[in-house]
Amino acid sequence: MDKTLKQKLKISACRIRMGAVEGVYNAKSGHPGGSLSAADLFSYLYFKEIRVNPENPKDPNRDRFVLSKGHTCPGLYAALALKGYFSESELKKLRHIGAMLQGHPDMKGTPGIDMSTGSLGQGISAACGMALAGKMDGKDYRVYSLLGDGELEEGQVWEASMFAGHHHLDNLCLMVDINGLQIDGATADVAGPEPIDEKFRAFGFDVQTIDGHDFDEIEKAFEHAKTVKGKPSVILAKTVKGKGVSYMENVAGWHGKAPNDEQYETAMRELKQTLAGLEAE
Amino acid sequence: MAEMIKKATRESYGLTLCELGEKFPQIVVLDADLAEATKTGMFKKKYPERFVDCGIAESNMVGVAAGLSTCGKIPFATSFAMFSTGRAFEQVRNSVCYPHLNVKIVGTHAGISVGEDGATHQCLEDIALMRTLPGMTVICPSDHYETAAAVRAAVEHQGPVYLRLSRLAVESFNNADDYRFELGKGITLRDGKDITIVATGLMVCRALEAAKLLEQKGIDARIINIHTIKPIDRELIVKAAKETGKIVTVEEHNVIGGLGDAVAAVLSEELPTPLRKIGVNDQFGHSGPAVDLLDEFGLCAPHIAEVTEKFLK
Structure with a gap:
C-alpha cells in the first residue's frame, strides 16, 4: 500500500478509536471492545474502499454498508462523523435522550446508516437484499456488511449465507471481525464458531483470512474481493478486541462496558500518543 | 351483479x-x-x-x-x-x-x-x-x-x-356497485338496529349468514366488515355501539389479541359497550377438514347466531 495512504488510514483509524471511546464514555454505556477491533476496517471502508458521498447519503448508486454487528456502532458513528455525515459533537450525545445517535444504528434518524441493525444476524440478510436489488437493476454498486464472530452463532447468518451463495451475489462482500471474544467469554468456549473459513467456503463464498489491523493485507483482500465473479466474498479479519487501548485489549469484559473517568483519561492519553506518533511520521 | x-x-x-x-x-x-x-x-x-x-x-x-x-x-x-x-x-x-x-x-x-x-x-x-x-x-x-x-x-x-x-x-360478495375499499375504513354490509356483529376475513360471510338466521327470529343485526384491523375504523365501531347497544366480534383467531380485543379497546375508551368475542378460545386447533373444524370451533353461522341471540336476552 502507498505509504501516504497507509498513514492517512492509520490516522483515521486512531481518530475513529478516539471517537468511539468518547461516545461510550459520555453515554456511560455501549460497546467499546468490538468498536476498537473493527476500527481499522471502518477506516479502510470509509477512506479507501466504498463509494459514498456524505453530501448525498441516499444516492441510489452508492455502495452500501450494513453493520450487522450493530452494537459496535460507536466505531461506525465515529467513522461517519469523520467522513462528514454529521458533526463530531454528536458523538458525545450518543445514547442520550433526543440524540441522533441511537444505541444501535437507526437508518431513519442517522445519515449514512444504510440499515437499522442491532439484533444480530439480521443485517446480513438485508445486505443480501440490497445486493440482489443491484443485480436485478443492473447497477454496479457493491454491498459491504460487517459481522462479529460471536454473531456467527445466529442461525440467520447461515440462512443468509446460503442465499448469497445460491444467488451468486458477487457484489456482496462480508467481513467478519474475528476478535475471539463475546459477552460470556471466548467464542471458542461459548459456542465454537470455528472453523469459520471452512463454513463460508461450504456456503459458496470466496474466503480470505487476514490480519484485520494490517492495512497492506486489508487492501489486498478488498482488491481481490472485487475481482471475484459468480460468488460472494468474505474477508475473515483476525483482530484484537479493544485494540488500541492497552487495558481493553483481549478482555471480554470490555465488550459492553463504558470506561470510568480514570479509564477514559488513560484511553484517550494512549490514543493521543498513538495519533501524535502517526502524525509525526 | x-x-x-x-x-x-x-x-x-x-x-x-x-x-x-x-x-x-x-x-x-x-x-x-x-x-x-x-x-x-x-x-x-x-x-x-x-x-x-x-x-x-x-x-x-x-x-x-x-x-x-x-x-x-x-x-x-x-x-x-x-x-x-x-x-x-x-x-x-x-x-x-x-x-x-x-x-x-x-x-x-x-x-x-x-x-x-x-x-x-x-x-x-x-x-x-x-x-x-x-x-x-x-x-x-x-x-x-x-x-x-x-x-x-x-x-x-x-x-x-x-x-x-x-x-x-x-x-364472494363484495361486488356491489358501491363497494369501495379504503384502508382503515370498515364496511357496513347490512344495516341493523338490534345488535352489531363485527367480523373479519372468512368470518364476514358467516356473519352475513348468521344475520339471515337472526332475521328469522325477528332480530335485526348490523353486519360490519373490518378488513383493516389496524388502523381500525374507530368511528364506525363507536357509531354502531351507540346505535345498536351491543357488539359481537367474530374472527378466526385466538380471542386474545385479535379483532375482538381491538374493538374492545376502542369501545372501552370511547363508549363502554357490552361485547362478546367469538373466536378460538385460547387453545390450539387440530387436524380435520376445514369446514368441520370451523363448525367445531363455533366459527359458523348457527353458532354466531346463537351467541348473538343469547347475548341480546
Missing part, C-alpha cells in the same frame, strides 16, 4: 399480483418454498426475474425483503401466516417495522381453516403479533374482490403491511 366467484383469498392474491406486476415493476415477490400453496407461483411463472425463492428460511426472507425495499423495490414476503409472522416475528419487528420499510408481509393459511395440517400450521396469533408493531397496517380481506383491492392498496401504501389470507375457498 357479476357471477358468483368462490375462491380462496390466497388465490386472489396470486392473481392480483400478476395483474399488478406490469403496472408496478418495483414489485418483487418472495416465497419460502411454498409458492404452489401460497399462489405466488402464478407470479413466478409470469415474472420469473422478479420472483425470489428464499428456500425454507423465513427469517432471512424477511431480511432480504427489507434490503430490497431500501433499494426501491416493493417486496411481498410470503409464507404461511405461522411462519411469515411467527417464525420471522423479530425480523418483521426489527428489520421492517422499526425502520418503517415498505415491505409487505403476507401470511396465507391463517386460522384453523388450514384444516388437515393441524395445530402447528394453524396460525391463530398473527393478528395479535402484527398489530402490536408500530406503523404496521394489518389487513384481513373477506373474499376475492376485497383481496384484489387489498393487494392494490398494499402496493400503493408506503410502509409495512401485513396481509392475512386463507386457504379455504370463500364465496
Whole structure:
C-alpha cells in the first residue's frame, strides 16, 4: 500500500478509536471492545474502499454498508462523523435522550446508516437484499456488511449465507471481525464458531483470512474481493478486541462496558500518543 | 351483479399480483418454498426475474425483503401466516417495522381453516403479533374482490403491511356497485338496529349468514366488515355501539389479541359497550377438514347466531 495512504488510514483509524471511546464514555454505556477491533476496517471502508458521498447519503448508486454487528456502532458513528455525515459533537450525545445517535444504528434518524441493525444476524440478510436489488437493476454498486464472530452463532447468518451463495451475489462482500471474544467469554468456549473459513467456503463464498489491523493485507483482500465473479466474498479479519487501548485489549469484559473517568483519561492519553506518533511520521 | 366467484383469498392474491406486476415493476415477490400453496407461483411463472425463492428460511426472507425495499423495490414476503409472522416475528419487528420499510408481509393459511395440517400450521396469533408493531397496517380481506383491492392498496401504501389470507375457498360478495375499499375504513354490509356483529376475513360471510338466521327470529343485526384491523375504523365501531347497544366480534383467531380485543379497546375508551368475542378460545386447533373444524370451533353461522341471540336476552 502507498505509504501516504497507509498513514492517512492509520490516522483515521486512531481518530475513529478516539471517537468511539468518547461516545461510550459520555453515554456511560455501549460497546467499546468490538468498536476498537473493527476500527481499522471502518477506516479502510470509509477512506479507501466504498463509494459514498456524505453530501448525498441516499444516492441510489452508492455502495452500501450494513453493520450487522450493530452494537459496535460507536466505531461506525465515529467513522461517519469523520467522513462528514454529521458533526463530531454528536458523538458525545450518543445514547442520550433526543440524540441522533441511537444505541444501535437507526437508518431513519442517522445519515449514512444504510440499515437499522442491532439484533444480530439480521443485517446480513438485508445486505443480501440490497445486493440482489443491484443485480436485478443492473447497477454496479457493491454491498459491504460487517459481522462479529460471536454473531456467527445466529442461525440467520447461515440462512443468509446460503442465499448469497445460491444467488451468486458477487457484489456482496462480508467481513467478519474475528476478535475471539463475546459477552460470556471466548467464542471458542461459548459456542465454537470455528472453523469459520471452512463454513463460508461450504456456503459458496470466496474466503480470505487476514490480519484485520494490517492495512497492506486489508487492501489486498478488498482488491481481490472485487475481482471475484459468480460468488460472494468474505474477508475473515483476525483482530484484537479493544485494540488500541492497552487495558481493553483481549478482555471480554470490555465488550459492553463504558470506561470510568480514570479509564477514559488513560484511553484517550494512549490514543493521543498513538495519533501524535502517526502524525509525526 | 357479476357471477358468483368462490375462491380462496390466497388465490386472489396470486392473481392480483400478476395483474399488478406490469403496472408496478418495483414489485418483487418472495416465497419460502411454498409458492404452489401460497399462489405466488402464478407470479413466478409470469415474472420469473422478479420472483425470489428464499428456500425454507423465513427469517432471512424477511431480511432480504427489507434490503430490497431500501433499494426501491416493493417486496411481498410470503409464507404461511405461522411462519411469515411467527417464525420471522423479530425480523418483521426489527428489520421492517422499526425502520418503517415498505415491505409487505403476507401470511396465507391463517386460522384453523388450514384444516388437515393441524395445530402447528394453524396460525391463530398473527393478528395479535402484527398489530402490536408500530406503523404496521394489518389487513384481513373477506373474499376475492376485497383481496384484489387489498393487494392494490398494499402496493400503493408506503410502509409495512401485513396481509392475512386463507386457504379455504370463500364465496364472494363484495361486488356491489358501491363497494369501495379504503384502508382503515370498515364496511357496513347490512344495516341493523338490534345488535352489531363485527367480523373479519372468512368470518364476514358467516356473519352475513348468521344475520339471515337472526332475521328469522325477528332480530335485526348490523353486519360490519373490518378488513383493516389496524388502523381500525374507530368511528364506525363507536357509531354502531351507540346505535345498536351491543357488539359481537367474530374472527378466526385466538380471542386474545385479535379483532375482538381491538374493538374492545376502542369501545372501552370511547363508549363502554357490552361485547362478546367469538373466536378460538385460547387453545390450539387440530387436524380435520376445514369446514368441520370451523363448525367445531363455533366459527359458523348457527353458532354466531346463537351467541348473538343469547347475548341480546
